[in-house]
Each structure stands twice: as C-alpha cells, then as structure tokens.
Amino acid sequence: MENKVNVIILAAGKGTRMKSSIHKVMHEICHRPLIDWVLDGVCDFDPAQIYTVVGHDRDQVESHLQDRCQLVVEEKQLGTADAVKAVRRSLAGKPGVTLVLNGDSPLLTKETIDHLIDFHLKSKSPLTLLTADLDDPAGYGRIIYDQNHKFIRIVEQKDANKEELAIKEVNSGVYCFDNQLLFDYLDQVQNHNSQKEYYLTDLVEIFRNNGFGPKTYKTQDPNEILGVNDLLALNVANRIIQKRINTKLLVEGVQIIDPDHTYIDRDVEIGRDTIIEPNVQLIGKTKIGNNCRIGMSSEIRNSIIHDGVTVTSSLIEDSQMMDRSDIGPNSHLRPNSVIGQGVHIGNFCEIKNAKIGTNTKVGHLSYVGDADLGEEINVGCGVVFVNYDGVNKHRSTIGSYTFLGSASNIVAPVTISDHSFIAAGSTITEDVPFHALAFGRARQVNKSDYWDKLPLANSAFWSDDKKSTK
Numbered sequence: 001m002e003n004k005v006n007v008i009i010l011a012a013g014k015g016t017r018m019k020s021s022i023h024k025v026m027h028e029i030c031h032r033p034l035i036d037w038v039l040d041g042v043c044d045f046d047p048a049q050i051y052t053v054v055g056h057d058r059d060q061v062e063s064h065l066q067d068r069c070q071l072v073v074e075e076k077q078l079g080t081a082d083a084v085k086a087v088r089r090s091l092a093g094k095p096g097v098t099l100v101l102n103g104d105s106p107l108l109t110k111e112t113i114d115h116l117i118d119f120h121l122k123s124k125s126p127l128t129l130l131t132a133d134l135d136d137p138a139g140y141g142r143i144i145y146d147q148n149h150k151f152i153r154i155v156e157q158k159d160a161n162k163e164e165l166a167i168k169e170v171n172s173g174v175y176c177f178d179n180q181l182l183f184d185y186l187d188q189v190q191n192h193n194s195q196k197e198y199y200l201t202d203l204v205e206i207f208r209n210n211g212f213g214p215k216t217y218k219t220q221d222p223n224e225i226l227g228v229n230d231l232l233a234l235n236v237a238n239r240i241i242q243k244r245i246n247t248k249l250l251v252e253g254v255q256i257i258d259p260d261h262t263y264i265d266r267d268v269e270i271g272r273d274t275i276i277e278p279n280v281q282l283i284g285k286t287k288i289g290n291n292c293r294i295g296m297s298s299e300i301r302n303s304i305i306h307d308g309v310t311v312t313s314s315l316i317e318d319s320q321m322m323d324r325s326d327i328g329p330n331s332h333l334r335p336n337s338v339i340g341q342g343v344h345i346g347n348f349c350e351i352k353n354a355k356i357g358t359n360t361k362v363g364h365l366s367y368v369g370d371a372d373l374g375e376e377i378n379v380g381c382g383v384v385f386v387n388y389d390g391v392n393k394h395r396s397t398i399g400s401y402t403f404l405g406s407a408s409n410i411v412a413p414v415t416i417s418d419h420s421f422i423a424a425g426s427t428i429t430e431d432v433p434f435h436a437l438a439f440g441r442a443r444q445v446n447k448s449d450y451w452d453k454l455p456l457a458n459s460a461f462w463s464d465d466k467k468s469t470k
C-alpha cells in the first residue's frame with residue numbers, strides 16, 4: 001500500500017520573512033540546503049513520486065534539485081491551496097494517498113511520516129493532519145475541534161480571535177490526503193481571509209461540510225514540525241539537527257568534548273576512541289579513523305584522516321592524512337595533499353597538491369606546493385617550494401633520506417635525488433645527484449674593522465656609551 005503514496009512538497013512561496021535573496025529552501029543547515037533535509041524524510045519511505053512545487057526564484061531551486069524529483073510550477077504565488085493545484089495534471093483522479101508538506105520543515109523524520117501514514121490508512125480518514133502542541137504556537141495555524149472533539153477547521157494566526165490564539169495545538173503543514181478527494185474539492189477553496197490567499201488548510205472545513213471527517217494525528221516531539229520562516233527559526237533548526245548528529249556519534253563511541261560547540265555534517269564518518277575538541281568543524285564527506293585527536297578550532301573539509309592522527313588547530317581541505325601523522329598548530333593542507341604515515345607537519349606550514357612520504361618532517365614555517373617528497377626527509381625551517389613563475393606551476397621531486405637545510409628555496413621544476421644534503425639558505429635551481437651536498441648561496445665576506453664607517457654606529461638607535469667602540 002505504501003508505495004502508492006505520492007508526495008507534494010510546496011516550495012514556491014516568497015519566503016519574505018527570511019529577508020534574503022537566497023531562496024528560503026536553499027538556506028543551509030549543516031552545509032546542506034533546507035530542501036535536502038525535507039527530501040531525506042520523504043525519500044526514506046520510498047514514495048511513488050515526489051512533486052516539488054516551485055515558483056518564486058524557481059531557478060535557484062530547480063538547478064539544485066535537477067531530476068531528484070518532478071518539478072511543477074506555480075506561476076503566481078496565491079497560497080498553499082493554489083500551489084497544490086500545480087500538480088493537478090499529474091495526480092487528479094488517481095486513487096491512493098497523497099502526502100502534502102511544506103518545503104520549509106527540515107526536522108520531520110521518516111518515523112513520524114510512517115506513523116502518520118499508518119494512522120491515516122487504518123482510520124480510513126479522507127484527510128489526516130499532523131499536529132503538535134507548542135508552548136509558543138505563534139505563527140502557526142491553530143487546530144479547532146467542536147464540543148464532541150471533532151476536528152472541524154484550522155484557523156491561521158492572522159485570522160484568529162483571542163480565544164483561538166490561545167490554542168496550543170497547531171498545524172504542522174503535513175497532510176495525508178485521499179488523493180481523489182483532494183483534487184475533487186481543491187477548487188472550492190476561497191481566498192476570503194486577511195491575506196487574500198488560497199489556504200490549503202480550508203480543505204478541513206470543506207471536507208467536513210461535505211460529509212467527510214478529517215482527523216488529526218499528534219506527534220509528541222514538537223521539534224519535528226518546526227517551519228523555517230525566518231533566520232531565527234533556521235538557527236533553531238540548525239541546532240536541533242546538529243544535536244541529532246552529535247548525539248548519534250557519541251552513542252557510536254566518538255568522544256565529543258563539547259557537543260554544543262562542535263559542528264559536524266551529516267555524512268561525516270568518525271571511528272571509535274577519536275576525540276573531537278571544542279569548536280571543530282567537520283564538513284562534507286570527511287572521514288576520520290580511530291584513535292585520532294582533532295584539536296580545538298580545526299576545520300576539515302572533504303578529507304580522509306586515517307587512524308591515530310593528531311590535528312592541532314589546523315585547516316585541511318580535500319586532502320588525506322595517513323596513519324599516525326600529525327599537523328599543527330596553525331597549518332593548512334590545501335587540496336590534493338597526501339600526508340604519509342608518521343609524517344610530522346608542524347606549525348605555520350602550507351602544503352598544496354603535494355605528496356609527502358612516510359616519516360618525513362616538515363617542522364616549521366614551510367611552503368610545500370606541487371611536489372613529491374620521499375620518505376624520512378628533513379625539511380628545515382622556512383623551506384619554500386618556489387613552484388610558480390607567474391604563468392605556470394611547476395613540480396619538484398625530492399628523494400628519500402634527504403636533508404633540506406633551513407631557509408632553502410627549491411625552484412621548480414627540479415629533482416633532488418635520494419641521500420643528498422641541501423645546505424641551509426640555498427636557492428636550488430638545478431637537479432642534485434645522489435649522495436651530493438649542494439650549496440646554492442653566495443660566499444660570506446667579512447670586512448674587518450668596519451663598524452665606525454657605518455652610519456648606524458652613531459645613530460640614535462644606540463645609547464651613548466654603546467655608540468663607538470673606540
């Protein structure tokens with residue numbers, strides 16, 4: 001029975017309250033557009049077809065969704081009932097159940113949708129509405145029952161009187177319809193209300209007036225029905241989703257020190273006994289192994305971190321760190337860097353599009369760009385890979401067991417062979433052969449007895465008694 005369920009997601013509205021040029025459903029929660037979270041909830045129960053109604057700024061939504069669902073257009077945004085009319089041509093007259101939901105409800109779960117549909121089918125109701133009790137119902141449509149507790153209508157906040165405003169049970173914007181009845185009665189909806197809009201909610205009263213008894217199904221988790229109408233609600237949704245993600249990880253054995261200040265995306269995978277310190281951001285398709293420590297304020301994007309790795313306050317993008325390697329504080333792996341097993345990247349280093357072999361050390365203040373480094377190399381302090389001539393990027397190769405003295409410039413393209421030694425301060429522009437010692441710097445000249453000839457000798461820089469040595 002369930003695979004007969006069609007889904008209509010309403011996402012044509014203007015989203016005026018967001019005060020943004022970004023479409024409401026394209027605002028991100030944990031780096032994914034809001035509409036993707038809505039789709040998660042409905043895709044999980046495998047519906048027959050998902051129709052998404054687009055309209056205002058529709059190109060933003062269309063180019064994101066592409067063929068993930070069937071897109072239908074509501075030309076003018078005349079209200080939620082008008083939006084559903086856009087699907088008439090595809091669905092009118094067909095038997096089965098249609099689930100209609102607002103495109104701005106990212107917290108709805110598959111479980112709740114399943115329960116709602118089950119209840120709907122068992123109670124043979126023409127329309128079942130998902131509701132919840134809210135401590136603060138402001139902004140939502142209120143649920144009205146008659147004295148026999150029969151569900152008779154929904155009144156919108158803007159049309160409600162004082163008594164109705166005090167009602168805590170609200171419309172979630174999730175509706176299970178008998179599909180035939182939905183399209184039979186949709187055209188009877190009028191726009192006689194304070195907003196001059198065609199409200200989908202009016203179908204409750206219309207159904208009842210025609211002898212069909214709509215029902216409500218109340219969820220116990222009021223969070224699930226949150227509708228994101230403004231940035232404040234987006235922030236609330238973000239925090240709830242983040243809490244769901246972090247709680248799941250904690251249960252799976254990831255030690256998150258401060259879950260309220262740790263930002264992890266839905267698809268991130270983390271192994272056991274890994275410690276995530278406060279203010280860390282783990283973004284996109286990042287994967288982290290077992291026994292790692294991801295230190296304070298690190299940011300890792302779409303990267304693979306293997307087992308036993310330590311990251312200290314560093315930024316890692318589209319890269320890989322192999323077992324037992326470490327980085328930081330304050331270093332940056334730019335895209336396409338592969339850091340081998342046991343490699344040490346110290347502080348203030350930048351690595352880009354480079355491969356670094358097992359146990360190599362890049363201790364301090366270095367730039368390694370467009371290079372292949374072998375094993376057990378010592379990269380001294382301040383070594384710079386000079387990879388760019390202003391037009392093209394060039395690549396360098398450094399053999400294993402080499403020693404790159406501090407403050408050397410490796411001017412690409414150049415190859416330094418295994419077991420060679422680059423003297424500190426060298427500018428290397430030519431290949432260095434196996435077992436060689438390379439000097440690439442001017443010889444030092446000492447001019448004796450020169451101090452008093454220097455203008456500096458008598459400058460105000462020195463105190464009087466230090467000015468002259470004679």
Ligand code: UD1
Pocket residue numbers: 010011012013014015053055074076077078079080082083102103104139140141142154156170171172173198199200201226227229
């Ligand atoms: C709506 C409900 C309200 C419910 C709340 C739950 C109506 C009249 N009111 O109010 O009872 O408590 O949701 O969150 O339905 N849309 C279109 N085309 C339009 C107008 C809206 O596609 O012409 C879409 C919007 O993009 C949005 C959804 O419908 O995703 C709901 O519209 P919105 O303006 O957010 O309605 P609410 O005021 O939240």
Ligand code: CA
Pocket residue numbers: 102104227228229
């Ligand atoms: Ca809304």
